[in-house]
Amino acid sequence: MKAVILLRPFFYLLCLFLLVAATSSAADEDIRHRSLLDQLAARQRVDTPYIVIDTRGNRVLLRDPEHRVLRDAVCASGAARRFEGPKPYKHNWIFSTPKGRFRVLRKVVDPIWTRPEWDFLEAGEEIPVFAEDSRRFQRGILGSYAIYFLKDIMIHGTLYKVNLGKNITHGCVRVDEQDLSYLYENVETGWPVYVF
Amino acid sequence: MARMNDAIEAWIAHIDSDRPFLLLDIGAGELRLYHGAALLRRCPLVAAVVDSNRAVSQRLRGRIRRYGAEPFQPTSAGPFDWEQYLAQEGDDECALWFDGGLLVYAHEVWLPAAPPAVRLALEDLRALFDTVADSVGLVLLPAGWKD
Numbered sequence: 071m072k073a074v075i076l077l078r079p080f081f082y083l084l085c086l087f088l089l090v091a092a093t094s095s096a097a098d099e100d101i102r103h104r105s106l107l108d109q110l111a112a113r114q115r116v117d118t119p120y121i122v123i124d125t126r127g128n129r130v131l132l133r134d135p136e137h138r139v140l141r142d143a144v145c146a147s148g149a150a151r152r153f154e155g156p157k158p159y160k161h162n163w164i165f166s167t168p169k170g171r172f173r174v175l176r177k178v179v180d181p182i183w184t185r186p187e188w189d190f191l192e193a194g195e196e197i198p199v200f201a202e203d204s205r206r207f208q209r210g211i212l213g214s215y216a217i218y219f220l221k222d223i224m225i226h227g228t229l230y231k232v233n234l235g236k237n238i239t240h241g242c243v244r245v246d247e248q249d250l251s252y253l254y255e256n257v258e259t260g261w262p263v264y265v266f
Numbered sequence: 267m268a269r270m271n272d273a274i275e276a277w278i279a280h281i282d283s284d285r286p287f288l289l290l291d292i293g294a295g296e297l298r299l300y301h302g303a304a305l306l307r308r309c310p311l312v313a314a315v316v317d318s319n320r321a322v323s324q325r326l327r328g329r330i331r332r333y334g335a336e337p338f339q340p341t342s343a344g345p346f347d348w349e350q351y352l353a354q355e356g357d358d359e360c361a362l363w364f365d366g367g368l369l370v371y372a373h374e375v376w377l378p379a380a381p382p383a384v385r386l387a388l389e390d391l392r393a394l395f396d397t398v399a400d401s402v403g404l405v406l407l408p409a410g411w412k413d
Contacts, residue, residue: 099267106274107412113281116303124307126393137305150355169397171284171301264301266286266397 120262121174121219121253123147123243125167128235130225130245132253140256143249144234145225148241155191163188165240172219172263177254181216181226183208188240213247215254219263225253269408273322276405286402288394290368290384292316293409297370297384299394307397309390315381316368316406324366324404329395332359332375356395358388364404370394 115135122131125147132141148167155161185206190197198205213227228234228244245253280287284302291298292314299307361371369376369383372391379385386394 096267099271102271103267103274106271106278109278110274110281113278114303120304122304122306124393126396127307127389133305171304262304264304264306266299266301266306266393 116262118258118261119256120264121225121257123167123225123263123265125169125237125265128237130243130249130253132256141249141252143245143253145249146228146233146236146238146244148239149237153188153192155188161187161191163240167239167241167243167265168220168223169265172265174257174259174261174263175218175220176259177257178216178218179254180209180214181212181224183211186222186240213250215250217253217257219265226250269318269322270411273405273407274411276323276403277407280403280405286398288398288402288404289407290314290316290404291407291411293407293411297386297390297394299397307390307393309386309394311384312372312387313383313385315379315383317381318408320368320382320406321366322406322408324364324368324406326362326398326400326402326404327365328363329356329400330361330363331357356392358392360391360395362391362395362398366404366406368404368406 114137116137117135119132119134119140122133123129123145124131128145128147130141130143130145131139134140148165150164150166153163153165155163185208187197195205211229212224213229215227217225219225223241223243225243225245227247227250231246234244234246277289280289280300281303286299286301286306289298289300290296295311295314297309297311298305299309359373359375361369361376363369367382369379370386370391371379371383372386372388376383376385
């Protein structure tokens with residue numbers, strides 16, 4: 071009994087110490103929380119609007135730096151289809167839209183389509199020998215504008231609106247004329263393009 | 267509070283890594299796909315059972331695919347090589363499994379799913395299944411993180 075009475079002050083001191091430690095830890099976490107929220111707010115903001123291309127849902131979104139949707143367009147994207155050309159030449163293509171982060175490289179008015187070799191092969195036509203051959207170039211196929219985000223891959227218009235919303239293209243992203251005009255007028259070179 | 271802070275710290279680290287990652291925001295009822303700071307897709311949760319002691323930062327352990335009447339098989343170790351070759355895209359019954367034990371699914375074949383588990387709409391799950399790379403990160407954000 072005497073020992074309990076003697077140890078009581080030490081017990082109270084221990085309780086006080088634990089209480090102070092717990093309060094201090096909670097305060098530290100609270101300070102850390104505020105600091106992290108500030109850091110997160112700074113990191114979440116991006117410098118420019120950006121384009122998001124959803125190849126599964128076939129949508130093109132233009133988002134502002136606060137991630138709000140400025141434009142939501144239906145598109146057609148890569149079919150993920152394999153195409154093998156004539157055996158002797160071992161031609162082999164997979165028509166899918168590349169995924170990842172890219173940038174708007176250039177914007178073109180009234181673009182001319184340079185027909186790739188696969189287009190001649192699919193059509194059963196002979197591939198022209200010379201790069202300057204007029205059969206390689208077609209005007210009007212791509213719509214009024216083209217927004218390139220890779221050397222040969224772009225957002226462009228379509229003659230076949232019925233195919234919008236489908237995975238049907240050779241890799242490019244097709245949108246209708248109104249969405250294409252909006253994107254051309256509002257997107258700037260260098261803005262990020264995310265494809266998933 | 268410490269767990270919440272760890273989750274926010276992991277989120278910031280993923281933004282800095284500038285790579286795709288998933289964020290499970292329990293409070294908002296959403297699983298979101300990001301690439302760095304850019305928001306790529308919002309997937310509303312159909313159902314979620316996540317206990318509060320799970321790791322806030324997880325990695326994708328396997329894309330799980332169902333082959334007929336056979337048990338669930340990770341695609342990397344499935345018995346049907348030819349089928350894996352043909353079918354790369356997710357179907358309705360596929361699921362994502364993370365190393366913290368979280369299961370992300372959509373189809374009712376997974377019911378009753380043992381916690382922690384999150385159910386999405388079919389279209390959202392298929393989109394994520396096709397998109398995320400192996401070992402993609404996931405941040406589990408507890409409810410009330412903004413308070």
